Amino acid sequence: ALLIGAGETIELCARHLQGNGLRQVIVANRSIERAHHLAEQFGGLAIGLADIPKHLHKADVVISSTASPVPVLGKGAVEQALKQRKRRPIFMVDIAVPRDIEPQVAELQDVYLYTVDDLKTVIDEGQKSRVAAAEQAEEIINLQVGHFLEWVQLQTGAELIKSYRQQSEQMRDDALFRAKALLAAGKSPAEALDFLANTLTNRLIHHPTVVLREACASGDLPTVHAVQNVLGLADTPHR
Template sequence: MSLITIGINHKTAPVSVREKVVFAPEQMSDALRELARLPGLDEAAILSTCNRTELYCSLHAPPLETDIVRWLGDYHHLSGSDLRPFVYELTDIEAVRHAIRVASGLDSLVIGEPQILGQLKTAYSAAAEQGTLGKMLRRLFQHAFAVAKHVRTDTAIGSSAVSVAFAAVTLGRQIFGDITRQRALLIGAGETIELVARHLRGAGLVDLTVANRTPERAEALAREFGARAITLADIGQVLHEADIVISSTASPVPILGKGAVERAIRQRRHKPVFMVDLAVPRDIESEVAELNDVYLYTVDDLQEVVAQNLASRQEAAVEAEEIVDVQTEHFMGWLRAQDAVELIRSYRDRAERARQDVLVKARRQLSQGRPPDEVLEFLAETLTNKLIHEPTTSLHQAAREGRTELIGAACELLKLPRLISEKPKP
């Protein structure tokens, strides 16, 4: 059995490619079941965020990377050849190390950001709910979660408020200088927008509007931050008021088009507006960037801002990588041990059958009136002979054939002194 991860992320593909392979929440159940039906595949989990889409699988047949990449393309109506330049394929130890690094925030656009751990837990729960998790992936994810907690506790990787949301607010402060006088429109009401709202409030911005498809969620977020709540349908009425627009929804189609933004700019008398699209697929049509007086940034554009906030985390990341290396080897030790489970079980079953066989004979002798000491002697001698007969026969054969490497392995396995030279016979 082997582990494999097929993925595409912010390092290997631009947002224009990543947005084509996003799995929407409502697609996840069907996608998991469909993926798990691929020949040779035993377990499956799918992680899909704005920065990455990854398929985690365990296989009982030889690696089927090509089939999995083809499935990913077919599911999203893309050809495998279109995706392959952007796809990475990791197996066994590299797949394990990658999962742990992802959970620990070491593979994120913003090193150490905590959101990915929650997203990975969501992926785990979805796979568990659909019954596509087995012993292997269940153990891998749980181990990755534990290591991520270890990394965050024992290093300073999460000591500063650095995230894509924070980077967006930082960029806004650089553009406007005094952000406290600006008005912000936040589109969406998920975790990312909540973080944006928290950072904007922390920066002193007071005038906040939250727009969401579900009014109840918008109102809940608005209450938390003293903001105004509206629906997506109302955006056109307030867009011209916003100096800052930050959007992050799960909509499969753009929410803001070029025409709507153009009308808002005219109403603003061409006063500049700063827009950040944190969604994948994008919420704001890319053509909006062509408009004068609009500063539009996507998640990919934030990398420079993000880089400026990473200095304090670099040393912590080195420490975290050391933890990851150790914990990767721990997991691989467990994984290798699984190969011996059936062997150990078979060996113990054979010993148990020998014990039961000798015990039956010993009880028969007792029932026939033989002295207990005689029966005990018979039981001990017979059981010993049964247990050591095949190993000793094999050792004799190995010695005759000069297979000193097998004898050396037996000494190590049985904790015996090495009385025979391991130098092969000429």
């Protein structure tokens, strides 16, 4: 990978690339001293901006983030590198403002160039998707818990209903919080909804399942029938 710049953003990129198994790093910067400082941390090579054309053909990935007011990488240099690479593609990310890489580079057939605008679009779309999924998940939870609580409200014992309502709402809130955390961590909406469904189902049936299992094991038929009645289950033979 060729990293153009030596600031915090490029350092974060270098750490991410190294963490994903990329070992060969070339750091290009206007200040060769700063380039050396960063390159040494990752066992890479430091070069000046003027030397980029000599090394560009070695890079499958190019990430640029400098404070230069003008582009530091032009279409001609990239064309020459592609010839040396025998048309093997180069993936480029330009996160500088203003741009470090000439826009015309994107016209080259074997270059995949992404800019700040492209990345912002991806981030915005991802954020919208997560927000929509979170809202959908909340609606599903509220609907299902609401149905369950309506049933509970028809039963006797105001304090018991109140306690059970609070417990159910706490289950809902806990599951919703963890689902939103999954979305914020980058999980897909489908994974978050699947987590919600499994979590709510397991939590709501856990205690009745334990009571029913123990009652069946001990032959406690009154409790078995009581659980059947509460859960609205059809009579089944018990042994």
